[in-house]
Amino acid sequence: MIKKRNSKTTILIIIFSLSLNLFAEKRNEVSYLRGPYNYDFFYRNNESYDMSSAIHFAHGYQHDILEKTPLSRHQPVDDETYAKYLDYLYNPPKTEPTMEYFGPYIARSMWQLYRAIDWTHMHHEQTYDIMSYQKIPWPDKKEWTDRSVRYYLDKFDIPRSIAPLDITMRRAGVMMKPYTTYFRNNYPKSNNYFYFAHWWHPIAYEAQMIGGNDSQQVAALTDVDKLGKTIVVNDPPLRMLLSREVMPRYSRMSPESGNIFDNLHMLHGIAYDILAYEGWTIEEKKKELYRVINAMAYHPGDEKYVRKFQLPHPDVDPRVYEPWMKTVEGDMNRMMREMMMEMMPLMMDVNSMSAQMHQKAMDQFMLKLTPGIQEGEFEGSISDAMKKVMPNMKMDEKSMSPGATPQKMIDAMLQGWHEKYGNLPDVEPIDMQNEPSLPPKQENRE
Amino acid sequence: MNRKISIIVIARSTDERKQIRTPKQSQLLRFSYSFVLLMLASFSNCFAGDHLNLEEGLPVQVEDAYPTAYRNREVQLITGWQHNDDNTDEFHLTPVLEFGVWPNTELEISSDFLFGNADRTGSGNLSINGLYNFNQESLFWPAFAISGGLTPPTGEDNEGVDTNIKFIATKTVTGLHRIHFNLNLKNNDEPKDEERRNRYLAILGYSLPLNADTLLVMDYVREQQREKEMESNIFEIGARYKLTPRTVLAFGIGFGFGEESPGFLTNFGFQYSF
Known part of the structure; x- marks a missing residue:
């Protein structure tokens, strides 16, 4: 029997803990899926694994930087963090850190964000491992990848959606929120480092896809790692590249994973925008971020959209940094422009809008989507710039407040997508029966 | 440390040759794996792939308020030596199996084997x-956890089912610098005349990252010992190093101060997620 004094202490502790249990946010971490392939990428392609570790260090680190830095100091802080990211890229950690390790402040204030990110990074690891593991015969890669996707979706409450970003971005309804583009406009060096990172992740899958199971996979990955470190990081893409653009073969094999990664990469960008914005308290930011996390999470029925995308460059060679990869123009910003046009009738009388004003609005819109602040660009977010160009623009201010869902805008955008792409044929699956042989490197078409 | 690394390397290279094994060889290998795990389990007490998540004994006694992830499985092995105030020496070997059985809940099965010329009461307890x-x-509230344990009389010279309940709190102060507090209340079900029935062990710990793969951890341990009117005070310091995505190595040393406290102690162990 425990002595009376100890009993009292124990009872008090239990009562306190149980009451805490009622209102506190739970940690709810889930471990990875077990398989014979676990961590094969770490052992077989360690340099590539290190690239991923360095990139994920930067992702974690950026959160706290944005929340704790006054916007007035954005330029020197952007320079410092970018220098740090480069240092880690060339001197990476041996193992991949979780978001909490380098972004502990946001771990304590917006835990669900890190859960969503770390869980999807786990899926990155699983899928790299499956492609890397030689004992999984080439024709079985898809089956093992599907198993991993199933685990990713079934064992977690907020996995990223398997629907294309075209759907989830519309569902998120962030375009006219007061924070959108804050990160890319004010922290262009760090932002473009992440555009480099979002080139590397899909490109690495595509290198595995053209390399096959044998040593050619290692050779292809070595090539893209070298290309990344010597060329791409110094001349990064100016938009977020999508899976369908730079890993078309992998996207055909596992469109679910491709879409999951696009949805995660966009979540990074939205989270950074929200954290960089100074108009809201941290609690308001949390409210908004949690809304976005749920909107871009898997929803029942997302399956029917999985293959609803087109492949603009189906034969891309991942070992070549093509000119079209670098531009602001591309699938991501095509999507953004479509969304803006779909929402415009809700905010303006488009029939009475002059062609000149329309052109001016779209010019400002593209400037906002371009990293950094360009000549003639208005300060602030997309909605700030649009209001300056179109002073009569009507906005439902309530739906722009933290945590509020701009339902009318979302409905208009989703309807627009259905009208344009609802009848799009599914993207074709890829034949995995024959293991590929690494083709000669394509010429850079610059 | 080299031995632990070689075990991992052997396990991996063996796995890669699996396809060309005969059934008899496979059986032999399975037996070898079991033996290695058993050996590990008999002299270490930590296995998790996360060096940030503090485990008791790896390498110091303080534990943080976070459990291993749901569905995780770990094996831990802790070895240690302690030179006592009465000039006796104690060596211990603690294998642990740890499971994330439900969300936010872990279960541990461990056994503590004691060697040397010090008191070995309880050695072999499961x-x-x-x-x-x-x-x-x-930002305001620390993380809290509660843990409880049962030790049936399975070890040397041990009677009754001993129990303990531990209250754990973890609070970040700045960056990833964290303070940890453990209060462990222990009950000796059938004490001998010279033993306490109830006693406490209180720990104040501090951890901070040295780099992406290494965590420094230190603690001050105040304990009422099993023998009546005996108390000990220990300061421990050590590091947790993430060797691979699923392997953490831990090494620490400690010094007692005040009468009845051990003079010097050291711990080495590892944890491995499987």
């Missing part, structure tokens, strides 16, 4: 422990 974490730490 214990079962559960830990439940109540919350993710917020």
Whole structure:
């Protein structure tokens, strides 16, 4: 029997803990899926694994930087963090850190964000491992990848959606929120480092896809790692590249994973925008971020959209940094422009809008989507710039407040997508029966 | 340390040759694996792939309020030597199996083997422990956990079912610098005349990252010992190093101060997620 004094202490502790249990946010971490392939990428392609570790260090680190830095100091802080990211890229950690390790402040204030990110990074690891593991015969890669996707979706409450970003971005309804583009406009060096990172992740899958199971996979990955470190990081893409653009073969094999990664990469960008914005308290930011996390999470029925995308460059060679990869123009910003046009009738009388004003609005819109602040660009977010160009623009201010869902805008955008792409044929699956042989490197078409 | 690394390397290279093994060879290998795990389990007490998540004995006694992830499985092995105040020496070997059995809940099965010329009461005891974490730490609230354990009389010269309940709190102060507090209340079910029935062990710990793969951890341990009117005070310091995505190595040393406290102690162990 425990002595009376100890009993009292124990009872008090239990009562306190149980009451805490009622209102506190739970940690709810889930471990990875077990398989014979676990961590094969770490052992077989360690340099590539290190690239991923360095990139994920930067992702974690950026959160706290944005929340704790006054916007007035954005330029020197952007320079410092970018220098740090480069240092880690060339001197990476041996193992991949979780978001909490380098972004502990946001771990304590917006835990669900890190859960969503770390869980999807786990899926990155699983899928790299499956492609890397030689004992999984080439024709079985898809089956093992599907198993991993199933685990990713079934064992977690907020996995990223398997629907294309075209759907989830519309569902998120962030375009006219007061924070959108804050990160890319004010922290262009760090932002473009992440555009480099979002080139590397899909490109690495595509290198595995053209390399096959044998040593050619290692050779292809070595090539893209070298290309990344010597060329791409110094001349990064100016938009977020999508899976369908730079890993078309992998996207055909596992469109679910491709879409999951696009949805995660966009979540990074939205989270950074929200954290960089100074108009809201941290609690308001949390409210908004949690809304976005749920909107871009898997929803029942997302399956029917999985293959609803087109492949603009189906034969891309991942070992070549093509000119079209670098531009602001591309699938991501095509999507953004479509969304803006779909929402415009809700905010303006488009029939009475002059062609000149329309052109001016779209010019400002593209400037906002371009990293950094360009000549003639208005300060602030997309909605700030649009209001300056179109002073009569009507906005439902309530739906722009933290945590509020701009339902009318979302409905208009989703309807627009259905009208344009609802009848799009599914993207074709890829034949995995024959293991590929690494083709000669394509010429850079610059 | 080299031995642990070589075990991992052997396990991996063996796995890669699996396809060309005969059934008899496979059986032999399975037996070898079991033997290695058993050996590991008999002299270490930590296995998790996360160096940030503090485990008791790896390498110091303080534990944080976070459990291993749901569905995780770990094996831990802790070895240690302690030179006591009465000039006796104690060597211990503690294998642990740890499971994330439910969300925010871990279960541990461990056994503590004692060697040397010090008191070996309880050596070989098999214990079962559960830990439940109540919350993710917020900007204001620490993370809290409660753990409880049962030790049936399975070891040397041990009677009755001993129990303990531990209250754990973890609070980040700045960056990833964290303070940890453990209060462990222990009950000796059938004490001998010279033994306490109830006693406490209180720990104040501090951890901080040295780099992406290494965590420094230190603690001050105040303990009422099993023998009546004996108390000890220990300061421990050590490091947790993430060797691979699923392997953490831990090494620490400690010094006692005040009468009845051990003079010097050291711990080495590892944890491995499988």
